[in-house]
Amino acid sequence: MTSFALVGFGWRAATFWRVAQGLSEVTCVGAVVRSARALPVPAFTSLDECLREARPDFLVTAVPRAANPDVIRAAVAHGVPVMAETPPAPDLEGLHALWRDAGAEGLVQVAEQYLLMPSHAARLAAVHTGIIGTPTQVQVSSTHQYHAVSIIRGFLGAGDATATVRASRTVAPLADPQNRQGWTDEPGPKPATTTIATLDFGDGRSGVYDFTTNQSRNLLRFRRILVRGTHGELRDDEIVHLAGPRAITRTALVRRQTGHDLDLDGFDTQTITLGDRILYQNPFPGRRWNDDEIATASLLTAMATWVRGDGPEPYPLAEGARDHLIALAVEESADLDRTVTSTTPG
Incomplete structure (x- = not known):
């Protein structure tokens, strides 16, 4: 233990x-x-x-x-x-x-958990099969700052690359029905800021960051991810790719979620598949955890395994620092209305 x-x-x-x-x-x-x-x-x-x-x-x-x-x-x-x-x-x-x-x-x-969430883990596994070729651009509109940057860097395999950032902000009214504490019961809209940035990592790799105030919890805004590659692209839970000469196919990522209708196994995530390929299998079956809890459990077990000397580092300080350094460059670029290049740890 x-x-x-x-x-x-x-x-x-x-x-x-x-x-x-x-x-x-x-x-x-x-x-x-x-x-x-x-x-x-x-x-x-x-x-x-x-x-x-x-x-x-x-x-x-x-x-x-x-x-x-x-x-x-x-x-x-x-x-x-x-x-x-x-x-x-x-x-x-x-x-x-x-x-x-x-x-x-x-x-x-x-404790960066987003790429350990079942949906993102399955998408990353799909990209790693090579089905869309080499990833060249990742667009994320779901979560804020360093979390979104972690997703972008992870899908691109950007490693220790810095990013040249150009960002801007706009403000528009938006209803905000939920926050961390639950339902707000505030029917009217209030000003919400949207930050959009392009991230250029060089070598043909880029990212688009798009986040609106409280988007992580505001269900009036879709959460979106797009991964573009040399031979196709992944959009949320669907992939279009070049399967062969004159053959373009569209294939869905399908989550097997128990507990619906007459499924009496109880509410739980089981697998996420692409055709007959299992991309993700819940490592904690029977716990009835949501995606964030599954990712948090994955972090804790990975940390414990690493501390015992039985596995790799979960997410080293250098990676977490790079995520936030790029996120800070996004905010600086928007503040100053000019291009900013991120720094590296050290």
Whole structure:
């Protein structure tokens, strides 16, 4: 059994704790909070106390982004592996300083979960089959900043490439029926900002970032992804590609979701397929988890496996930093109304 402790116990930290309850190989042994309070795990008011008494194998930070770098540094100073919630630091200077202080230690991972969500994982697996050829452009309109950049970079295989960014913003009225707390019961529209940016990674690879305020939770805006390749493209859950001479086909990605109609197995994700090819199989059957919970469980198990020395790094600090450095370049370009080139960690 591999153990971890949380730093913070807000909304996101509680998700990690809740998901860990359904995992047999990972357990949460405590949480570091600013003041003692009743929690479902032992509460500690300092990291030193937590490490001394709970002795976790790794830490998961889920604190405000301004506090994240110091928590990461403290974990690294103790020689404890840490998975930091996104982003690992709030701004350009903070990211570079954190990399200088902690990057070389090899102890820091970032809790970037989007490419572990079933739909994105299946789409990525489809692209990796070569069905659309070499990916050349990824357009994402669903989630914000570093999450969207992670999706773009992941599908392109952009690695350590920087991006030349051109961004703009517009404001228009939009009803906002739901947020993190649930239904808002506000029928009227209010101003919402849309940021659109082009990202040029060189070598013919590019991305389009398109995000409207609260789009991740506002179901009045579709979530869209387009992956263009040399021999076809993926649009959401459908692929068009060149199957042979004078043969163009369209094929759907199909999710097998149990619990509908007379399916009495209970509500659960089972598989996502492309024709007769299984692209994704739920590694946690029977838990009845949503996609974000499945991705969070995948992160925790990958982190535990890496800490034990039995698997690769889940998402190294360098990758999380690159995502946010490009996201910051998008905001800077929109602020200044000019082209900005992202930097690299260091």
